[in-house]
Each structure stands twice: as C-alpha cells, then as structure tokens.
Amino acid sequence: xxxxxxxxxxxxxxxxxxxxxxxxxxxxxxxxxxxxxxxxxxxxxxxxxxxxxxxxxxxxxxxxxxxxxxxxxxxxxxxxxxxxxxxxxxxxxxxxxxxxxxxxxxxxxxxxxxxxxxxxxxxxxxxxxxxxxxxxxxxxxxxxxxxxxxxxxx
Amino acid sequence: xxxxxxxxxxxxxxxxxxxxxxxxxxxxxxxxxxxxxxxxxxxxxxxxxxxxxxxxxxxxxxxxxxxxxxxxxxxxxxxxxxxxxxxxxxxxxxxxxxxxxxxxxxxxxxxxxxxxxxxxxxxxxxxxxxxxxxxxxxxxxxxxxxxxxxxxxxxxxxxxxxxxxxxxxxxxxxxxxxxxxxxxxxxxxxxxxxxxxxxxxxxxxxxxxxxxxxxxxxxxxxxxxxxxxxxxxxxxxxxxxxxxxxxxxxxxxxxxxxxxxxxxxxxxxxxxxxxxxxxxxxxxxxxxxxxxxxxxxxxxxxxxxxxxxxxxxxxxxxxxxxxxxxxxxxxxxxxxxxxxxxxxxxxxxxxxxxxxxxxxxxxxxxxxxxxxxxxxxxxxxxxxxxxxxxxxxxxxxxxxxxxxxxxxxxxxxxxxxxxxxxxxxxxxxxxxxxxxxxxxxxxxxxxxxxxxxxxxxxxxxxxxxxxxxxxxxxxxxxxxxxxxxxxxxxxxxxxx
Numbered sequence: 001x002x003x004x005x006x007x008x009x010x011x012x013x014x015x016x017x018x019x020x021x022x023x024x025x026x027x028x029x030x031x032x033x034x035x036x037x038x039x040x041x042x043x044x045x046x047x048x049x050x051x052x053x054x055x056x057x058x059x060x061x062x063x064x065x066x067x068x069x070x071x072x073x074x075x076x077x078x079x080x081x082x083x084x085x086x087x088x089x090x091x092x093x094x095x096x097x098x099x100x101x102x103x104x105x106x107x108x109x110x111x112x113x114x115x116x117x118x119x120x121x122x123x124x125x126x127x128x129x130x131x132x133x134x135x136x137x138x139x140x141x142x143x144x145x146x147x148x149x150x151x152x153x154x
Numbered sequence: 155x156x157x158x159x160x161x162x163x164x165x166x167x168x169x170x171x172x173x174x175x176x177x178x179x180x181x182x183x184x185x186x187x188x189x190x191x192x193x194x195x196x197x198x199x200x201x202x203x204x205x206x207x208x209x210x211x212x213x214x215x216x217x218x219x220x221x222x223x224x225x226x227x228x229x230x231x232x233x234x235x236x237x238x239x240x241x242x243x244x245x246x247x248x249x250x251x252x253x254x255x256x257x258x259x260x261x262x263x264x265x266x267x268x269x270x271x272x273x274x275x276x277x278x279x280x281x282x283x284x285x286x287x288x289x290x291x292x293x294x295x296x297x298x299x300x301x302x303x304x305x306x307x308x309x310x311x312x313x314x315x316x317x318x319x320x321x322x323x324x325x326x327x328x329x330x331x332x333x334x335x336x337x338x339x340x341x342x343x344x345x346x347x348x349x350x351x352x353x354x355x356x357x358x359x360x361x362x363x364x365x366x367x368x369x370x371x372x373x374x375x376x377x378x379x380x381x382x383x384x385x386x387x388x389x390x391x392x393x394x395x396x397x398x399x400x401x402x403x404x405x406x407x408x409x410x411x412x413x414x415x416x417x418x419x420x421x422x423x424x425x426x427x428x429x430x431x432x433x434x435x436x437x438x439x440x441x442x443x444x445x446x447x448x449x450x451x452x453x454x455x456x457x458x459x460x461x462x463x464x465x466x467x468x469x470x471x472x473x474x475x476x477x478x479x480x481x482x483x484x485x486x487x488x489x490x491x492x493x494x495x496x497x498x499x500x501x502x503x504x505x506x507x508x509x510x511x512x513x514x515x516x517x518x519x520x521x522x523x524x525x526x527x528x529x530x531x532x533x534x535x536x537x538x539x540x541x542x543x544x545x546x547x548x549x550x551x552x553x554x555x556x557x558x559x560x561x562x563x564x565x566x567x568x569x570x571x572x573x574x575x576x577x578x579x580x581x582x583x584x585x586x587x588x589x590x591x592x593x594x595x596x597x598x599x600x601x602x603x604x605x606x607x608x609x610x611x612x613x614x615x616x617x618x619x620x621x622x623x624x625x626x627x628x629x630x631x632x633x634x635x636x637x638x639x640x641x642x643x644x645x646x647x648x649x650x
Contacts, residue, residue, distance in 0.1 A: 042641070045641040045642075045644070045645045046641065048641075048644055048645060049640065049641055049644045049645075052644050053564050055241075056241050056242055056564065059237070059241040060238070060241065060242075063234060063237050063238065063241075063393070066234075067230070067231075067234055067389050067393065068386060068389070071227065071372065071382065071385045071386065071389065072382065074371045074372060075372055075381065075382045075385075078370070081363045081369060081370070081371070082363060084361075087357075087358065087361055088361045089361065089363050089369075091371045092223055092361075092363075092371055094371070095223065095224075095226050095227070095230070095371040096226055096431065096434050097431065099230045099233075099234070100230075100233060100423075100426075100427030100430070100431075101427070103233055103234055103236075103237050103423055103427070104420070104423050104424060104427065106237050107236065107237045107240045107241070107419065107420045107423050108420055110237070110240060110241045111240060111416050111417060111419075111420055114245065114416065115413060115416075118413070118646040
C-alpha cells in the first residue's frame with residue numbers, strides 16, 4: 001500500500017515572502033510611522049533583553065567558579081588524594097561525581113529565573129505571517145513579525 | 155560471534171525504529187529538524203543519545219587508562235556545556251528560526267560571505283568529529299569478529315548514510331533516544347557486574363592512589379608540568395564547544411517553543427550526569443586487569459576488552475557483546491547527527507545557487523558525499539586517540555561558532571566584518587595549533603599545552619577579534635535592524 005504524496009499548498013503571500021529569502025531583513029526595521037505603542041513595545045523588549053543578559057552573565061560566573069574552583073582546589077590540595085571515603089580517594093570522588101549535581105542546580109535556577117523574566121514581560125512578538133513554522137516549504141528565513149503585528153497581550 | 159549477533163540485533167532494531175519515523179520525513183524541515191513535533195522527553199534522550207559518542211563510551215575510559223584519572227574532566231566539560239547551552243543559546247536559537255549556524259549568521263548579518271565561511275567551518279568541525287566515530291566502529295568490529303579495521307569503517311559509513319538517507323531527522327530522533335537507553339544500560343550493567351566480579355583485592359588496587367601523575371585528578375598534556383592550565387583549557391573547549399557545535403544547535407528546533415528548548419537542555423544535563431558515572435569504572439579496572447593495552451597503544455579498546463579479562467567463559471563473552479553493541483550504538487547515533495549537520499552545510503549553505511531545486515535529493519547526495527570523505531579520512535586514523543580528535547572538534551567549535559552565537563545573540567553591535575575576522579581568526583588559530591602539536595615536537599612546558607589544548611587562548615582570541623573589529627566603524631557598522639534582530643531572540647512569542 002502506498003500513501004498518496006502530500007502536496008503543499010501555499011498562499012501567494014507565502015510564495016512572495018519565500019522568493020526574497022536573501023534580501024536583508026527589512027522586516028525587522030521599525031515602521032517609519034511608529035506610534036507610541038510601538039515605542040513602548042520596543043522599550044519593554046529592551047528591558048527584557050537587559051534582564052536576560054544580566055542573568056546569563058550571573059549563570060556563566062557561577063559555572064566558571066564551579067569548574068575552575070573545583071579543579072583549582074584539587075590542584076592546590078594534593079592531600080585530598082590520600083583521604084579516603086568508602087575506600088575511594090576523596091579527590092577522585094569530587095572529580096567523578098561532585099560537579100554533576102551542582103551543574104544541574106545552576107541550570108535549573110537559570111531556566112526558572114529566565115522564565116520568570118519572560119512571564120513578567122507584558123509585550124510579545126506575535127508569531128504570524130509566512131514562515132517555515134506556519135507550513136511554508138523548506139524556508140530558511142525566520143518567522144518574522146510583520147509591521148505593527150505586535151501588541152499587548154495582557 | 156555473540157558480539158556480531160548483538161551488533162546485528164542493535165542495527166535491526168534501529169532500522170525498525172527508523173522506518174517508523176520515515177513516513178513523516180517528506181520535507182526539508184522534517185528531514186533536518188523533524189518539524190518541531192518531538193516530545194520533550196524523547197528530545198532530551200535523543201540529544202543525549204546523539205551527544206554520548208564513541209568519545210564517551212570508548213575514548214574516555216581509553217584515555218583515562220593511558221593518561222590518568224584527570225581525563226574525566228572531559229566528561230565534566232561535556233556536561234557543563236549544556237549549562238552554557240541552556241543559559242546562552244537554547245532559547246534564542248529556537249526563536250531565531252535558524253536551523254543551522256550559517257542560517258543564524260544570515261538572520262543576524264544577512265551576509266552570504268559569512269554564510270559560506272560558516273559552512274566551511276561546519277565541515278571542518280564535523281569531519282574532525284566524524285573520523286573518531288568511524289575509528290571506534292572499525293576498532294570494535296575488529297575486536298568482536300576479527301575483520302580488518304577498514305571493514306568496520308566502511309560498514310559504519312554505509313549503515314549511517316543509508317539510515318539517514320531514508321529517514322532524516324525525524325527517524326533519527328527516535329533512533330537516537332533508543333540509543334541513549336542502549337548506551338546507558340549496556341555500559342552501566344556490565345560496569346556493575348565487573349565491579350562485583352573483580353574481587354576485593356583488585357577493587358582495592360583499582361582505588362589505590364600511587365605517587366605517579368596518573369592518580370592526580372588533573373589533566374596534563376604529556377609531561378608539560380602545567381596540569382591546571384591543561385585542565386582549564388580542556389574545560390573551556392568542552393564547555394564552550396558544546397555551545398558552538400552545529401549538530402547540537404540544530405537539535406533545539408525539534409522543540410516546540412524556546413521555553414521547551416531550554417528545559418530540554420536541563421534534562422540533557424541529568425541524562426549526561428548519570429551516564430558519565432560509569433566510564434570511570436572501565437578506566438580504573440582496566441589499569442589493574444589490562445595494563446598491557448597501554449604498551450600496545452590500543453587503550454581505546456579497554457571498554458570492550460575488559461569484560462573478557464575479568465569474567466571468564468560464556469558470561470564474559472556475553473558481557474563483551476553487550477558492551478560492543480553499546481559502543482556501536484554510540485557511534486551510530488552520533489555520526490547520524492553529525493552527518494545530517496554536515497549534509498545541511500554542504501547542500502543548504504555551500505551549494506545553494508539561488509534556484510529552487512530538488513532540495514531533499516541534494517541533501518541525500520550530500521549525506522553520501524560527506525560520509526565518503528569521512529570514511530576516507532578515517533582509514534589512516536586507526537592509531538589516533540578518539541578523545542584527542544573529539545577534543546579538537548570541540549576546541550574549533552568553541553573558538554568559532556561560540557563567539558559568533560554568543561555575540562550575535564547578546565550584543566547588537568556585531569558587524570559582518572567583525573564576525574568574518576573573528577571566525578577566520580578562530581578557525582585558523584585552533585586548527586593551526588592542533589596541527590602544530592602533531593607535527594612539531596614542542597617538548598615540556600606551556601607551549602606544548604597551548605598547542606595541544608589550544609582553547610585557553612584561541613577562545614579569548616576569537617572573542618577579542620570579533621569584538622574589536624566590530625567596534626572599528628571604518629570596517630562597517632551593524633545593520634540598521636540589528637537591534638530588532640537581537641531583541642526578537644529574547645522576546646517571548648505568544649505561543650511560548
């Protein structure tokens with residue numbers, strides 16, 4: 001039994017959008033007649049971005065502190081090789097098992113904080129228009145917000 | 155014979171699961187990223203399944219037997235990479251809508267030159283990563299059936315390309331999820347059996363700390379005398395390399411939203427942390443039972459050889475077969491992900507002429523071509539340590555795509571000239587250093603470390619070049635829509 005081959009149906013707009021895939025991303029420019037709501041949306045998006053960046057820096061600092069700190073401790077205290085716990089050297093146990101739970105905690109805290117920042121933001125890009133995710137053919141352009149397609153959700 | 159049977163069974167099951175996914179793989183998005191329809195749990199398992207490669211199953215224990223306990227820092231770095239991925243790229247990359255790193259460069263800078271440059275770097279990283287996988291296949295098949303090394307390599311290339319050509323990413327996702335379970339069970343269960351059957355004496359001997367450098371929990375390059383520098387360099391390469399690995403980036407599009415993509419990355423950390431508890435067992439026991447492997451140079455085989463050396467008779471044969479099947483799963487799923495990313499680079503970014511063509515057919519041709527080159531490169535690589543090559547692939551990714559993605563996502567000031575200069579500097583410095591460490595005997599000292607483990611300087615170097623050149627306004631300014639392009643990556647969609 002052979003199933004019929006699926007045929008893709010696209011709207012004229014989709015075809016137009018896909019045909020200019022290598023043009024610069026004009027769609028990302030703010031509309032020339034941007035009104036107050038547009039400017040407010042941009043300001044809100046900037047605030048979210050700055051908060052997320054601060055959070056990412058914090059997480060990276062924690063990650064570097066853990067990795068370089070743990071290896072640094074093992075480097076400066078060779079005595080840990082001779083202390084044993086359950087028959088295994090403590091330094092080996094720290095290397096083999098110590099970092100994984102901490103890595104998980106750092107990642108978990110980051111994701112929770114990042115989601116809170118997103119929840120606190122009241123402005124959203126609307127996912128709409130032609131794009132690879134709305135059923136268009138093998139598109140490689142991002143699903144782009146059109147002009148004036150953003151607005152308050154809450 | 156039992157080993158061949160186990161590998162045959164694994165291949166048959168993988169094919170069956172692959173066929174299940176074939177029906178849906180009809181378009182390029184299906185083929186490349188499974189059209190975002192994969193459940194988070196499967197997705198995390200598939201990512202872990204693809205990520206845990208021959209480097210983790212064979213190479214980690216092998217390099218540990220050869221160089222010492224400190225090798226396990228590779229495993230820590232491989233896992234820590236997903237913290238960086240969750241924090242820096244997972245969400246924004248999903249929102250960018252870019253399937254591949256070259257796509258992202260196009261989104262952010264709209265420059266075809268950068269796109270091509272990225273595609274070339276994708277090829278470098280993917281081939282560096284594929285060769286050790288195929289080497290692993292050749293070595294394992296040789297061990298369990300006595301066939302010459304090249305037979306395993308060629309067979310591996312065939313199996314992987316055929317399964318991708320027919321199924322694409324959607325098929326690969328389920329197969330890779332299944333392979334994670336196979337790898338975990340087929341490494342963990344024999345490891346526990348081996349611990350118990352080794353006996354009290356050898357167990358104590360395996361945990362005994364002697365005065366040699368082997369027992370020091372730090373990595374060193376030869377006897378350079380700078381173990382902390384080498385350790386930090388490897389940690390930088392593996393952690394930041396994960397951020398820039400093309401096949402890892404591609405994976406986040408199998409998540410439905412940016413939020414899910416981030417959570418999936420956290421799930422991967424759990425799965426990797428569990429897996430990486432076990433390779434150490436093989437390295438430690440291998441030092442007691444199979445020390446002769448160090449003399450013959452076949453340390454990468456310790457995982458497969460060890461069960462037979464500890465458990466005699468048919469049970470030993472069975473355990474060997476189980477471990478061999480696990481190792482085969484490792485290289486199968488990793489190399490299918492790598493080949494897909496490679497084929498994406500070849501057909502999607504390098505070969506595109508602007509004319510719409512039979513995209514899927516070209517992708518499939520690219521898979522076959524990419525596999526062929528990887529097989530040819532693997533044939534003379536029988537004696538190269540798996541983990542050394544994989545470490546270089548990570549170092550190149552950390553010195554090229556990591557700066558591009560991190561600056562592209564978090565800094566609106568990135569310019570085309572800056573990106574091009576940084577990418578070129580990163581790829582030349584990291585591959586140059588790795589090549590120099592092979593051909594130039596550097597002797598002990600800092601230089602040996604900085605050549606063999608270049609990430610310590612090539613990553614900051616690439617970041618600095620990319621930033622500094624972007625700041626020189628004579629060489630170009632950021633596009634007018636740069637700020638919008640950056641903000642969009644961090645603004646939740648309604649569907650999030």
